[in-house]
Amino acid sequence: MIALDVWPDLVPYRWVYADYNDIDETGACPIGGRQTAADLALFGIQPYDGLVLPLWMLDALDRDSDDAVVPGKLHWNPSLGCWAADLIDAEAYHASEGPRPGAPIECRAGPGRVPPPHALGEITFLPAAEGGRVGPPSSGYHGIIRYDGQVDEWSDIVLVAFQPDPPEPGETAECAIWFARPDEDWPVIREGMGFTLDEGRRVVAKGSFALINRS
Numbered sequence: 001m002i003a004l005d006v007w008p009d010l011v012p013y014r015w016v017y018a019d020y021n022d023i024d025e026t027g028a029c030p031i032g033g034r035q036t037a038a039d040l041a042l043f044g045i046q047p048y049d050g051l052v053l054p055l056w057m058l059d060a061l062d063r064d065s066d067d068a069v070v071p072g073k074l075h076w077n078p079s080l081g082c083w084a085a086d087l088i089d090a091e092a093y094h095a096s097e098g099p100r101p102g103a104p105i106e107c108r109a110g111p112g113r114v115p116p117p118h119a120l121g122e123i124t125f126l127p128a129a130e131g132g133r134v135g136p137p138s139s140g141y142h143g144i145i146r147y148d149g150q151v152d153e154w155s156d157i158v159l160v161a162f163q164p165d166p167p168e169p170g171e172t173a174e175c176a177i178w179f180a181r182p183d184e185d186w187p188v189i190r191e192g193m194g195f196t197l198d199e200g201r202r203v204v205a206k207g208s209f210a211l212i213n214r215s
Helices: 036-042 090-095 182-188
Strands: 017-022 031-033 052-059 068-077 082-087 104-109 119-125 141-147 156-163 172-179 194-199 202-212
Antiparallel strands (some): 017 104, 031 082, 052 068, 068 082, 119 172, 141 156, 141 194, 156 172
């Protein structure tokens, strides 16, 4: 099993939040989500109106395409009840080799260094025939975790990294997990306990904890 202090260097980009949006002709590509503040807190970043963070963008349907890193500014979206970010300089973005207008964008905000994970374990992603993903997750994957015996309760949003590589559907890999609210998770989890990862209401992976880091 890979040591706890090695895992932070295995999470690519050190980005903390991902979402999918269509970038428009002006270059606007808002990110937002109820987990944004929790993700930023994981890196010791307190969100506030006007906070400038790098935004990393990649075409969600063509991962071999060029990406782009451009500055974005956080703001509170009262209608959605969450933090969001917009491009500061659309002209600079269009001068980059990033995804073009109309493309579905995977947009991540950051940066920060990941602390040692809260838990280590093993995880298997379900094949598409069993309702799972059609492709592998990224290493730096976000999902909703539910614990065995508590499947009817929403638990937490987690960041997951994999070794040696993100598993293809049907495959198993060693994983590290970071909880958005570890103080609420630690009292209810234990080594050997099973869990699932959900995307929306769909279970896409099953795993179990091998080590819990309560420090």
